[in-house]
Amino acid sequence: MGLFSYGALQERPVQQLILGRTLEGRADQLPGFILTVAELGEEAALVSGTSRHPMATLGATAGAHVCGTxxxxxxxxxxxxxxxxxxxxxxxxxxxxxxxxxxxxxxxRYRPPARAAAHPSTAAVAACARQASTV
Known part of the structure; x- marks a missing residue:
């Protein structure tokens, strides 16, 4: 399975820094989402040069999509x-x-529908949060 990137990972210097190599990709779109801006910490700024990073958030308008690679x-x-x-x-x-x-x-904050698979660590965090909310 591939990885869809709409942010800093599309930049070759960031790929080289994180992965030790550059990636080849092709343009695609993520339907149903919009881009917002997240304020990240100093470590993110060291990697990409800025603490402001795009974040895909579920969109509410018809035709919403995020362009990326x-x-x-x-x-x-x-x-x-x-x-x-x-x-x-x-x-x-x-x-x-x-x-x-x-x-x-x-x-x-986005939770995929039951048919979509979340990363295992995400599922574990969500399960812990649900359990904590019932205590």
């Missing part, structure tokens, strides 16, 4: 990206305009 990645690449990903994001699988399923880092 679909990359083929290795499991080790996802682990490296997960290690750098801010807590405001989580990784889920979503259907792109091309019809391909891809991993996408989105606003952590």
């Amino acid at each position: 679909l990359y083929r990645v290795l499991p080790a690449d996802l682990s490296a990206i997960d290690a750098r990903c801010d807590i405001l994001f989580h990784r889920v699988t979503l259907l792109l305009r091309s019809g391909e399923q891809a991993w996408v880092y989105v606003d952590r």
Whole structure:
């Protein structure tokens, strides 16, 4: 499965820094989402040069979509990206305009429908949050 990026990971220097190599990809779109801006910490600014990063959030308007790039990645690449990903994001699988399923880092408040698979760490966090809310 590929990785859809709409932010800093589309920049070759960021790919080189995080993955130790550059990626080849193709343009695609994430339907149903819009871009907002997230204020991230100093570590993010060291990687990309800014603390303000785009964040895909579920959109409420017809035709909403986020433009980006679909990359083929290795499991080790996802682990490296997960290690750098801010807590405001989580990784889920979503259907792109091309019809391909891809991993996408989105606003952590988004919960995929039951048929979509969330990253295992996201599911564990959500389960803990549900359990804590019932106590």
